[in-house]
Amino acid sequence: MEPLGEYEPQRIEAKWQKIWDEQGAFHADRDAKRPKYYVLEMLPYPSGTLHMGHMRNYTIGDAVARYKRMRGFNVLHPIGWDSFGLPAENAAIKNGIPPREWTHSNIAQMKATCNRFGFSYDWRREISTCEPEYYHWNQWFFLRMLERGLAYRKRSSVNWCPQCQTVLANEQVVDGCCWRHETTPVEVKEIEQWFLRITKYSDELLDDMGELKAGWPERVLVMQQNWIGKSRGARIKFPVAKMEGASIEVFTTRIDTIYGASAVLLSPGHPLLPKLFEGVPGSGSIETEWNRLRQKLMRAADLAKAEKEGVFTGRFAVDPFSGELLPIWVANFVLAEYGTGAVMCVPGHDQRDFEFARKYRLPVKIVVQPLTGPSLKLDQMSEAYTEYGRAADSGPYSGMDSSKAIEKMTADAEAKGIAKRETSYRLKDWGISRQRYWGTPIPVVYCETCGIVAVPDEQLPVRLPENVALTGQGQSPLAGVPEFVNTKCPKCGGAARRETDTMDTFVDSSWYFYRYTDARNDRAPYGPEEAGYWFPIDQYIGGIEHAILHLIYSRFFAKVMRDLGMIQHREPVLRLFSQGMVQKGGRAMSKSHGNVVGADEMAQRYGCDTARMYTLFAAPPAKDLEWNEDGIEGCARFLNKVYRLVDRHTEKLRGVEAEKSRAMDLTHASAKEKLLLRQAHQTLRRVTNDFEARWHFNTSIALIMELVNEMQAQEPLDEGADPRVIKNVIELIVLMLAPIVPHISEELWATLGHSGGLARVEWPAFREDLAKEEQFEVIIQINGRLRGKILVGEGLSEDELVERAVNDPRIAPLLAGRTIVKTIVVPRKIVNIVVR
């Protein structure tokens, strides 16, 4: 044991980081002897600066990784870079730096920061999604999906951001505007796009959430459930009058309201429309109106707030139940992509239809009456009645409860062949084409004779060309690179053109955590044994902003991989933790908001242990955190205090063998020894629980602070306490701090005479008998109000406790002249005397 001198965080931190690195302390390999634990933080986009928002994420993960190692787990804790994406391209346009160069230098910078914070990553497994070694496998997965009909091409209307000059995923549209350009309304445009058939897995994605109930936050599951948006109903056929063989299909969840239908409404893009106009007198003007509606739709970013509008087609449909003729309208609020793109208009029982009917004077009929309360009256209706109730004026179904009517009418309609049961989903297939340079090339060529041809596996990866001129305008930048575009058809050898769109970067992040298990595999995305050993992920940690997109795409990919026989499990992530955002000025800390507090700066000013500790101490990790440095000094002071505590005792504890708690005999222990051990083990119990279950690291730290304060209050420690006990408690403090502030802990551990470092040291064993209190403070209440306290030992009966309370000199006078109605006793805690 050498005396410590001053606490110099920077020196200590650099020293231990070097040692860890030399030892490969955090390398994880398959190991049959220890249970595995895969803990992962969501991979960062290499924007260039690692800020306190990232830091919070990684500090939580690192504390857990280090704790689990101490608990004897074989811990896999990797990191990588989500390095394709628009910012690199924008930087290239703005500053003329090639995206690869920009990305590499950002990664180097951020990696240095990571190391500076001492995160216990296995760097051998580092990945970067923009490298051909990685995106090769994006292409490989795409081809597998293409073979299975899970990747397909279709012309579809897409969200187009005129600023980015590209397509946006639905998820990238926020309030009708581009997520990057928050004031630029998104336009609607029709293009040929590649899609992944995620909808094939709608039910599975929904059902398998059962497996996630225990380990995922409720709110994430709710969001995903709403996103998938399953609803059961019926598809009903309405024949078009005076048009042989033509019919319109609508989807409804409320077939029971069909007798109240007063029109059939089509979405403005409905494929049947041109045919409907044929032979209708004055259809020219109808078409003009219809086109106006369509145009308007394409411009309107915020459909939800637009007024209801419609155009009568001049045609009628036959209600298959009542035989009535219903006018066919085109309406702006009918969505082409949901259900069948057509609905029946039931103004009495759907608010949108109600508004539409009011505007265009369509009849309103009441066909559902509430089960209780006054009956609905037409002239008093100011809004639609959308609840269930009892069918009315509905032919043979009148009088049935709504749910029964739905069942009966569906069954009857099915029997007659005019309808069938159908389940509809809000979830749509995933459009992955991006008109961008900095992404994974889609491995497909277009041949004049063979059509769409997949690039064979042997020719993968289709490499992204370097030195491409980026202007930020128009079609995909790759289209302007003839060496890339012009190729030979793999099938016929004739001239062919390559696909010039690249993949959505969400593809990269949908399976990356499998790659970590076998990061250098050049024959497959990963080997089945490696993934089989490490998966599923035991703990995934990331921001709530990924609750839907990333996490639903990843689940989809896992299901495809399972169908490909690559994995056995159904769900890739067992437990998910959504940490709160770090904000500054009320907005999420991010480079694009320009409100980042750099992690390097914090490390420089306070040392990384202090910065790590403060991010955990300032708030429980699930809560949002407004960044504020006011409290960070307190953490610096505390670490100094711990450092000095050890330093003060280094001399005296030299050569002392710390009494192992496991074996410690307390029979002859002094009061001071008992006190120290009791508080230490009470702290250990709660800190352990915080790591295992609650993740309230802020309270763990508070408790350790209290323990240190208590030791200070008990100074001089060697008076009335065995140095072996003192050393034991000091070691306990160091070990409890080790996952949170690893550098200072290593330093102190070495100072205490241990060699070999903390990486393989066991988490201390909790001992109930050491933690047990001998006396309890019982509070005495009268009518629920605190009136006194007594100190009692173990083993008092309830009656004895009441006896003691009633006769307490403080309590007795307050009871004089009153009648005790009853007493409530909570053992070891409370006596409540109820008086009148």
Place this chain on the structure above:
RNA sequence: GCCCGAAUGGCGGAAUUGGCAGACGCGCCAGGUUCAGGACCUGGUUCCCGCAAGGGAGUGGAGGUUCGAGUCCUCUUUCGGGCACCA
């Protein structure tokens, strides 16, 4: 509009199961130490009345359940997040 979540001192937050509200830290006040500053140490710090002992109020607001509510229930306000003509 619908669905989630939150609201506690000057500030960040604590109270694991319905049982002493305000742990721990910041800030502030007082004292010690110091040539001074910093650092460190000790004590105090929800509000109101009171010199004090003590008493009263108190967890966004209003009601309720209970011997007892920050915690459970009903309504409500504000803030945050998600979804939104989803038929």
